Amino acid sequence: MAKQERARRTREKVLTAAAQVFAVQGYDSTTLNTVAERIGMTKGALYGHFPSKRSLARALIDESRHTWTSLRAAYDTPDADAAGVLEGVVVGFADRLHSDVRLRAALRLAVEHPDLAPAPSDVLADMHGTLTDLVRRAQRDSGFPDHCPPLVAELLLIVIRGLLTTAERAEDSTTEDNGTEDSGTATRCGEPLWRLLFTALSAGPAPSPALP
Numbered sequence: 001m002a003k004q005e006r007a008r009r010t011r012e013k014v015l016t017a018a019a020q021v022f023a024v025q026g027y028d029s030t031t032l033n034t035v036a037e038r039i040g041m042t043k044g045a046l047y048g049h050f051p052s053k054r055s056l057a058r059a060l061i062d063e064s065r066h067t068w069t070s071l072r073a074a075y076d077t078p079d080a081d082a083a084g085v086l087e088g089v090v091v092g093f094a095d096r097l098h099s100d101v102r103l104r105a106a107l108r109l110a111v112e113h114p115d116l117a118p119a120p121s122d123v124l125a126d127m128h129g130t131l132t133d134l135v136r137r138a139q140r141d142s143g144f145p146d147h148c149p150p151l152v153a154e155l156l157l158i159v160i161r162g163l164l165t166t167a168e169r170a171e172d173s174t175t176e177d178n179g180t181e182d183s184g185t186a187t188r189c190g191e192p193l194w195r196l197l198f199t200a201l202s203a204g205p206a207p208s209p210a211l212p
Helices: 002-029 032-038 043-047 053-075 082-099 101-112 123-141 149-178 184-202
Strands: none
Touching: 002 032, 002 053, 002 101, 032 043, 032 053, 053 082, 053 101, 053 123, 082 101, 082 123, 082 149, 082 184, 101 123, 101 149, 123 149, 149 184
16 A cells, blocks of 8 residues: 555656646657656656656646536536536636646647547537536526627637636746746736626627618
8 A cells, every 4th residue: 555655646746747847848848858857756767657748648638627527516516506607617717727737737738739638538628518508508597698608618718728828928937037836927817807708798799780
């Protein structure tokens, strides 16, 4: 049991170290040597946990899918207001994105390299489908305006990806300055942005222009 626990802890250290590199450098610029050196391992020892850079990236992406599913379950409780569930899931995921480097890395990998995971594990497709369903429920049960549900879902994902880029710039800049991570700037920008976005969406569809 002690050996298994050590192996589990080492695996977690490898995933976090890889995420810190992937989140800043991206997949193509990351090497297993860089990940191993970050935590004082040999490349051979790292191979004992992950046989390739691709398997390491896939593990992070797969983990992010579980994070997304768990987050939805936390907000989508019985008798919860459908519009509140939609907003809670989106804002909760965005907050988690800024505090969890493994999630940031996974989302960057999924955006830049959709080929890293097979279709059933495509976290972005899963997120889009879930958000589309939540928008439909909010329209049916909570009076959410009659926007096109897939279009709203895509808009929300676009903003999430934009906040991801903001967090990456803040992380990269701070790491270069003092070797630490700080995505507080992105977090402060995120809260008013989501408030503005959901207020705008709740205003209803824009009227069609009158014909001459």
